[in-house]
Amino acid sequence: MSDSPVSVHNPNEGQPQDEGPSAAQQKQMEQAYAQMKRKMSMQEIGKKIKHKIMVLSGKGGVGKSTVSTGLALSLAQQGHKVGILDIDITGPNVPKMMGLDGKRLHVEGGRIHPAQGHLGVKVISMAFLLDDDDTPVVWRGPIKLGAIQQFIGDVEWGNLDYLVIDFPPGTSDEPLTVAQSLPDIDGMVIVTTPQDVALMDSRKSIGFAESLKVPVLGVVENMSGYTINGKSAPNSTVEIAGPGGKSISTQADDEGNFSVVVDIFKKGGGKNTAEEFSVPYLGALPFDPGFVRGGDDGVHRIVSEPEGHSAKAFSEVVAAIQEQIGASESSSLEII
Amino acid sequence: MAEIMPKLTRLERRKSDLLLTYESGDELSVEYVDLRHACPCAKCAPNRNEDQTSIDLRESVEKLANKKPKVVTIGNYALSFEWEDQGCSSGIYRFERIWALANNKDPDNGKPYVHGPW
Numbered sequence: 001m002s003d004s005p006v007s008v009h010n011p012n013e014g015q016p017q018d019e020g021p022s023a024a025q026q027k028q029m030e031q032a033y034a035q036m037k038r039k040m041s042m043q044e045i046g047k048k049i050k051h052k053i054m055v056l057s058g059k060g061g062v063g064k065s066t067v068s069t070g071l072a073l074s075l076a077q078q079g080h081k082v083g084i085l086d087i088d089i090t091g092p093n094v095p096k097m098m099g100l101d102g103k104r105l106h107v108e109g110g111r112i113h114p115a116q117g118h119l120g121v122k123v124i125s126m127a128f129l130l131d132d133d134d135t136p137v138v139w140r141g142p143i144k145l146g147a148i149q150q151f152i153g154d155v156e157w158g159n160l161d162y163l164v165i166d167f168p169p170g171t172s173d174e175p176l177t178v179a180q181s182l183p184d185i186d187g188m189v190i191v192t193t194p195q196d197v198a199l200m201d202s203r204k205s206i207g208f209a210e211s212l213k214v215p216v217l218g219v220v221e222n223m224s225g226y227t228i229n230g231k232s233a234p235n236s237t238v239e240i241a242g243p244g245g246k247s248i249s250t251q252a253d254d255e256g257n258f259s260v261v262v263d264i265f266k267k268g269g270g271k272n273t274a275e276e277f278s279v280p281y282l283g284a285l286p287f288d289p290g291f292v293r294g295g296d297d298g299v300h301r302i303v304s305e306p307e308g309h310s311a312k313a314f315s316e317v318v319a320a321i322q323e324q325i326g327a328s329e330s331s332s333l334e335i336i
Numbered sequence: 337m338a339e340i341m342p343k344l345t346r347l348e349r350r351k352s353d354l355l356l357t358y359e360s361g362d363e364l365s366v367e368y369v370d371l372r373h374a375c376p377c378a379k380c381a382p383n384r385n386e387d388q389t390s391i392d393l394r395e396s397v398e399k400l401a402n403k404k405p406k407v408v409t410i411g412n413y414a415l416s417f418e419w420e421d422q423g424c425s426s427g428i429y430r431f432e433r434i435w436a437l438a439n440n441k442d443p444d445n446g447k448p449y450v451h452g453p454w
Contacts, residue, residue, distance in 0.1 A: 333345060333347060334347070
């Protein structure tokens, strides 16, 4: 202690020295800045990407990722600049279907650059960030939300004509977050298969779209019919045992070639659902085992057989979607 | 029976209000001050629960510059307004809310704001 009789008052005594913000404050400031930048970036992305299409289904296993990649490739075939955002965080499989298995994302200047798959389609997926295919992603809602916002706001998509967004099945956090973060979404494509269970869940998806105020572009019926081609005696009648032992007959042509469509999972359910809810029916996609092989090999059916039956079915669905987008464009909000 | 809201097709930012044109042909306006007083964010909304705090909120927004805001679309269901001044820009206005304000109706339907899960 000092012996001096004079006490000097130091107003800063006991107060922290003016050394700028603490490490915790600095981190908070950085996070707030990053969040603000991301919000601005999401608005900018909205302007750079002309059309944003969400692909959903109420039920799993209906071929949503196959449809998403098919739509993206079909649009790219038309000469459009296309991207796919794989929002299925816990089960991402778009990269495998696009021949990008094992690829990593390029990060430069704090921006994530998408990988480029077949026909120049840009792809962003959680799969690129996993160390191996067997690593599960176990995240609670808020973490998923942050990752999705990062996938939207921090990705350098460049100018795109179409962004196709592939979701996990159901009506949960993921589509809700995207609908609230990305401006001017053109609408949702609901994928279904003809079974009653899938259709029941598709109806939920339509209700979900209405509650989010995102237009339903329409319903696509996937795995709609399996075409069997064969050879028999010329002009003969061929009988095939269909599902439930039901006999399907067809006529072979002059050369003995025949072709018959077997409706493995019933038929027309997608169209009925669309009519029931007064939403457009976009068409049916065939049950094509080539999709499974193509998906596993990383060469999509549209790439391996661009003039094939499935590629044509996809181009018809794409045309129906474009018609819907054109209709919604003419009635969009004008802000001046 | 619930009233069906027509689609908003045009929004013009004028000096002190928004001019809204609906698909039905309705042309309505909302003063910036009314819009800001009706901010649905969790910070502003509780202030409208009591008469006095609602008056205070209104006085506070009246003191602001209330210049043309930047309009941001939120999905296809709502708009948000970014104001140049220090006032609140957090609110997400569903189209139903804007329609209610334009028709001089209480956008909260007389319900007080309650924090927490609904």
